[in-house]
Amino acid sequence: MDNINFVLFEVLKASNIANIEQFADATEDMQRAVLEEAAKLAENVLQPINASGDREGCVYDPEAKTVKTPSGFKEAYKTYQEGGWSGLASPVEHGGQGLPHFLKVVVDEMCCSTNLSFGMYPGLSHGSIDALTLHGNEHQQSYYLPKLIAGEWTGTMCLTEPHCGTDLGLIKTKAEPQADGSVSITGNKVWITGGDHDMTDNIIHLVLAKLPDAPAGSKGISLFLVPKFLEDGSRNPAFCGGLEHKMGIKGSATCVMNFEGAKGWLVGKENEGLKCMFTMMNAARIMVGMQGLGLAETGYQVSLAFAKDRLQSRSLTGPRNPDGPADPIIVHPDVRRMLLKQKVLIEAGRAMAYWAAYQQDLAHAAPEEADREKADDLFQIMTPIVKSFLTDEGYFSADAALQSMGGNGYTQDWPVEQLLRDGRIARIYEGTNGIQALDLIGRKLTMRGGRLPRTYIAAMNDLIADALPEHKKQAEQFIAKLTQTLMGLVKTVMSDPEEAGAAATPLLRMFALTSLAVMWAKMAKQTQDDGTKSRFSEDFLEGKVKAANHFYRLYLPEMDQLAADVEAGKATLMDLAEAEF
Template sequence: MPAYKAPLRDLHFVLNELIQVQDVIGKLPGYEEATEDIFASYLEAAAQFCENEVAPLNRSGDEAGCQFDPSTHSVTTPEGFRDAYRQYCELGFTALDCDPAYGGLGMPRTLAFPVMEMLCSANVAWSMYPGLSHGAYAAIHAHGTTEQKDTYLPHLVDGSWTGTMCLTEPHCGTDLGLLKSRAEPNGDGSYAITGTKIFISAGEHDLADNIIHLVLARLPDAPKDVKGISLFIVPKFLADGSRNAMHCGSLEHKMGIKANATAVLNFDGAKGFLIGEANRGLACMFTMMNAARLGCGMQGLGLGEASYQGALAYARERLQMRALNAPHSPDKPADPIIVHPDVRRMLLTQKAYTEAGRALTALLALQLDIEEKHPDPETRQDAADLVALLTPVAKAFMTDNGYEATNLGMQVFGGHGFIREWGMEQLVRDCRISQIYEGTNGIQAIDLLGRKVLLDQGQRLRKFTRLIHLFCKEHAENSQLKPFTEPLAALLKDVGDVTMHIGMAAMRDRDEAGAAASDYLRLIGHLTYAWLWARMAQTAAARLASDEDGFYQAKIETARFYITKLFPEVHTLIARIKAGAGPLMTLKEEHFF
């Protein structure tokens, strides 16, 4: 597989031309120094780090994996990981979008998200170590006491400590109401945490001096179900330097992301400290979980990009058969496979999903910056509502598409794609978990339809669809954009109709919502991508006069491919939604032979 090359040209297009990031963040207090030049310098530095430091460790890390020593309960990461992590910290990337009050650089998320994408493309297993730490930083920053912030945030910001989130137990994953981990008061303001957590990404390793675990557990008098869960800070090493009463019991043997230490953690009366209100731990943890869900979407995007780069390079070099109309390379024994329509179908599917995903993450990053910094409360709320609505879409739609993209990349290689030395099958294996963890994609679909659409009678959805309606209305007379705006406007009406249909059906039978959820999320995903592709086509068309390298023409052609070849899936999705729950629920359980 060829070396990873950061897609800086497309990143600059999305940031500076599509969402025009400087026009927005330049007016947000605290981001005055985040100029276009600053963006460019950080993106270039991140690109060099990803291309030269972490990407070369991707295959070797997968081959070696993490090594667990049961005698010391310690974990050794693959060779080169520690040095790369140290360099990452020295470059300041752990501090990039963190609060300057704790040593952060105070940069916007619209800069941090592209850096995250590049890391995921270069080495997704490595990227999870700083990624989980940033989630712990965000949770403590949002919900911690002044003392907790002063104690933990400076170390998380400079990277000398890392963090995790500890939710899942052997008997409960999605249903956290079944959680059994206990927290007994010690009488000095701390708590003794007892229980076992599994599937803990970056749960034990040798990259940093300390690991700060955020652990969900129950107080003795806690209510049952999720209303009785509290969140605790449980450091691997306590303030006096002593080892806390918790240890790594083992590492999971996994299909992918083998270079990330997915640990079983045993807490044996470990000292923990309540963060946030008692019995309100899940609400605190959602600060971290929502960030992690966007991070999962970024994994689908990053791995899809890496697979596309590998498949494109191979398709240009691999000679097989002749083009159907006439030889493309008559001086060679066969033509490169990129001339064949079906290979182009696969490459364009990868390209279309990846570039739309990049646009979506930039849009969401900008909304997060607006939500945090904008002086107008109504504007902040609108941004928060858009992020809430589209977070499950970003997590599920982007990871489903990323997995399809990595599979297609492997397919372009044919039999060579199935062989480990080419690196394409690793991308498939690494991407598969992104559809499962941080809430399976089925859970994301239920969250979108149940909590984000039906629960508020579609208020968030209407805010979003109004943006699309206004775009279609503004460009209704633009003949160049009609191939994009007309199907988009038609789907906009269909989404309104099908949402009403589901809502009415679910009032009679709640299974109707559950049966429709996954198809509905994909429908909203296509609505989102079609809008973004229409916007990208409009942006590119306005710049064709300066199109020296064909970049803008390629944007328009990719938009046309998306709207004609991928977007029509919406008709199948609507038909499946309207088929209802009957085909799923009428078969008796005992008849599943």
């Protein structure tokens, strides 16, 4: 909690959100109270059923076409639902609490760090809530939203089909208009999180499908609301056809869904399904980023405690624990290498994610239009960065945690091997990280007349304006290298799309490392504040400054390597013919 509170209230000054009329109730005391309760939920309710949920998994009944969640999940969900967590940041007019979205993001981190499988169920509901809030008609909002916001029902996103994942223009699911204004949905969807379970009385599926005579490709996709149970209580023929057999998140029901003439209703306008779905996906992508961060944090805590306790060999400079048979392994440079890499990425990654989520709130509620536009620019460009970088590094951090623990980390006696298995999917779903990079270079850098990267660079410079001189100088080198790379990229990308594809992944990482460099400069500066010094220990604050120094040492040289990779473009990547692989 110290790290969370430090970022929120010292670095980002999150209590200032209460100065905006819409969030007047979100005072610092209110935010702290919410986070304290969320921590209790995560530690006392979710964490105890994480390992057992992994080992037990979900069970599919082929006769009833239903799914049973692991022992304790149903009871945990009831606690979650009765605590009002589903509606934390949802609209007040539909029964939500109307608190800032960034607060929900912090709660997401806590839930995902203690039980990712469980967190998947309400996580998809939040996307459904966002989509219906923005695109649903009056009846959909008045009838379905209160139940979803209260957590009495859950929601799903039904996009992927057996033959298409990223390329949704290939979907075959059909929507046939009916005389009563509904549609009949026929088709199959795969990898549907929470497609069926036993924790709520109803499940609301948001399904992508094509109407007759719809335009070809993605321009012909529409979005439909398809409930498991209809308003008259009858069963809608939207059935789970089986469970996917997965590497991790085994307590999360990942379903094959068969729509056998299921009754549904259009959400938004015809053939604008992807536009509506992106409302869900943007929120979901930030949440997935928090999954990576949460799992990394748990892995770090476990491996750090292990390194302080595990006695193996003596320090290279002489005994540090002379009364014991050996020294704790934290004295060894290579163990510290693994621990420090986790620390510098997790702590700055958290600051980056919270800052991005804060921009989302400002984009919706800032009083001045110019401030809303700026914040939305930043949120849009940061979404693929947060999702991709935090899930990549979350997985690698969990791997480093396991490695630092040796054979112990590889066993089920410790939680880290599960973190590694659970976290691997986060780099894939809600758009693979390669797709996130393409979204950044192909959409975000060019939208609104190319304004987003300019807004981003200006924001990074503003954030380090009063940083400590040494850290400001180093952060400026990250910004300068990114700026230089962007300027050199413009002509090649416009002339050859393959050049953009080749540059996308290293460019996204450059954005991410620049963001982290700026966050470390800002965090290190905050440690010098007298008020901050009175609230945190000297060790805590001095550790921040030294961690900042370590980050710059590790990653400033990498910026040169990444820039060279971007500049090289498709050379050597596209040279090989298929037969030459």
